[in-house]
Amino acid sequence: MTTQPEALRLAGAIDYPDVAFGIEAAAELRRLHHNNQVLMDALWKACGDDEGVVNDTIASEGELK
Numbered sequence: 550m551t552t553q554p555e556a557l558r559l560a561g562a563i564d565y566p567d568v569a570f571g572i573e574a575a576a577e578l579r580r581l582h583h584n585n586q587v588l589m590d591a592l593w594k595a596c597g598d599d600e601g602v603v604n605d606t607i608a609s610e611g612e613l614k
Contacts, residue, residue, distance in 0.1 A: 556582040 553561075560575035560582075596602040607613060 554582055556585075 556578045560578040563571040563575050592606065593603055596606060
């Protein structure tokens with residue numbers, strides 16, 4: 550069993566065809582999740598897949614929420 554990212558879970562919860570706002574909100578959450586994944590993949594690649602370097606780089610920019 551895989552755990553679905555919270556943004557995608559929420560997108561699914563509010564994605565109702567009869568509610569335009571829900572459709573827009575769900576699409577935005579999916580877009581943000583995708584962009585976050587692309588950026589995290591790039592960070593890992595730029596850091597040579599070194600977990601310590603990745604964690605230090607993230608920490609140097611501030612706390613993730």
